[in-house]
């Protein structure tokens with residue numbers, strides 16, 4: 001199969017919607033990362049998603065709809081707090097786990113009784129789902145051995161020859177995936193930190209339980225390079241330099257992920273400067289991890305960040321990918 005990157009004209013979005021309706025897969029942008037879409041109620045199409053991604057069959061898929069009133073078509077018993085979050089954050093980088101409606105096939109939920117629901121905040125994604133007229137699964141459009149794609153070209157790197165079309169929406173605005181919250185218990189439980197911060201959720205519905213440590217790995221991407229994640233403290237850069245030098249002396253190719261403003265603290269050592277802010281760090285993280293793999297880096301040392309706002313989602317991601325190797 002020839003894979004083509006399409007500009008997101010209405011004609012092309014409609015063409016992709018038709019493909020989805022016929023049981024085929026299409027990749028498209030969302031505000032978090034690129035998605036590999038298939039019609040959620042089409043069991044055969046959903047099975048293809050697992051095949052193409054090389055994904056374990058016990059890992060359920062998120063389902064996207066285009067508007068709030070469509071949520072009741074795929075989920076039931078929506079609690080009051082979930083309704084509040086839907087009102088406040090959807091469309092947006094928030095995914096809610098709810099009781100599934102009968103029409104959602106087992107292939108989507110990995111046999112479970114819950115479904116994870118989101119409304120992406122991206123006009124191309126919303127148009128595509130609306131044109132399709134059905135709920136669409138939205139896993140990240142990478143193969144399981146790669147980080148989530150934040151550019152159409154990343155999707156092409158992973159899925160060339162496996163799908164027909166990739167809609168090009170430029171760089172993903174946020175760059176890390178959606179925050180996932182299980183709303184079936186009270187207080188609700190955060191399963192994955194992401195684009196919407198825990199603080200902003202707690203401002204709406206009060207305390208939620210966080211269980212997003214390394215032990216709760218979602219079996220997602222693990223980079224080829226070893227990741228060491230630094231705690232955030234005064235003198236962090238000094239300690240990172242020390243570790244980088246030890247590793248280099250032992251023949252490892254090392255790169256330091258740091259904020260632009262800290263780059264000169266690392267002297268002549270190899271750095272990837274990820275941007276000025278924590279949002280930039282999130283936005284660029286996966287692209288730099290792809291680059292580290294391409295450059296055969298042995299160890300990535302990631303600078304620590306403060307644990308508020310998007311910083312805590314970054315910490316969540318980096319702890320997971322480091323397998324808990326904190327320095």
Ligand code: TXA
Pocket residue numbers: 030032033034035036059060061062095097109112114115116138139140141176177178180191218220
């Ligand atoms: O931002 C995002 O959420 C992106 C964009 C493309 O939509 N998608 C994404 O999908 O990150 P994926 O498949 O790469 O990660 C989905 C995560 C997995 O960890 C999966 O276990 C969890 O969501 N998940 C899906 N359904 C679930 C459910 N019913 N209960 C608990 N976790 C669920």
Ligand code: MG
Pocket residue numbers: 139140148220221
């Ligand atoms: Mg993923």
